[in-house]
Amino acid sequence: xxxxxxxxxxxxxxxxxxxxxxxxxxxxxxxxxxxxxxxxxxxxxxxxxxxxxxxxxxxxxxxxxxxxxxxxxxxxxxxxxxxxxxxxxxxxxxxxxxxxxxxxxxxxxxxxxxxxxxxxxxxxxxxxxxxxxxxxxxxxxxxxxxxxxxxxxxxxxxxxxxxxxxxxxxxxxxxxxxxxxxxxxxxxxxxxxxxxxxxxxxxxx
Numbered sequence: 001x002x003x004x005x006x007x008x009x010x011x012x013x014x015x016x017x018x019x020x021x022x023x024x025x026x027x028x029x030x031x032x033x034x035x036x037x038x039x040x041x042x043x044x045x046x047x048x049x050x051x052x053x054x055x056x057x058x059x060x061x062x063x064x065x066x067x068x069x070x071x072x073x074x075x076x077x078x079x080x081x082x083x084x085x086x087x088x089x090x091x092x093x094x095x096x097x098x099x100x101x102x103x104x105x106x107x108x109x110x111x112x113x114x115x116x117x118x119x120x121x122x123x124x125x126x127x128x129x130x131x132x133x134x135x136x137x138x139x140x141x142x143x144x145x146x147x148x149x150x151x152x153x154x155x156x157x158x159x160x161x162x163x164x165x166x167x168x169x170x171x172x173x174x175x176x177x178x179x180x181x182x183x184x185x186x187x188x189x190x191x192x193x194x195x196x197x198x199x200x201x202x203x204x205x
Contacts, residue, residue: 099135106119
């Protein structure tokens with residue numbers, strides 16, 4: 001008897017940069033696509049979720065379940081403090097990891113291999129195992145340290161996907177701009193989607 005194929009598994013980190021909606025939307029789209037999502041939210045990330053989206057940061061597991069578990073697919077939530085979580089080991093099998101949005105502090109920790117929290121450790125594991133690592137920085141303006149850290153990571157194959165929505169597809173709402181950025185992340189994950197109209201395609205309804 002053949003064994004059913006396991007769902008594609010991705011690790012998603014959500015940090016304290018503005019733009020929590022990008023990470024939340026990515027999780028929803030991955031789950032809807034049938035992927036298994038292992039989510040980590042930093043302490044600052046929870047503050048941004050509360051301030052930007054109104055999420056309850058006091059009852060975190062319940063909040064994650066309420067906001068995301070209703071989507072199709074599977075979701076596993078890992079507290080940032082759980083440095084011994086499954087995703088902290090290279091033996092954990094997954095497609096790769098995306099940090100969306102990625103703060104400059106988290107980007108620096110990844111660039112310098114400090115691994116002092118679960119997001120940084122999981123990213124370090126992703127790189128050492130040769131798996132795709134995607135970072136979506138959301139900061140402006142950028143100073144030389146930010147740029148040097150991004151360049152350092154880009155040179156070793158990390159995908160840097162800044163939160164820079166395009167306008168050629170004629171976005172009408174903020175949601176359209178968010179969907180474009182999430183679509184760009186999913187393009188780099190190799191996951192099919194219909195989140196935005198691609199250049200050269202029809203823009204008519």
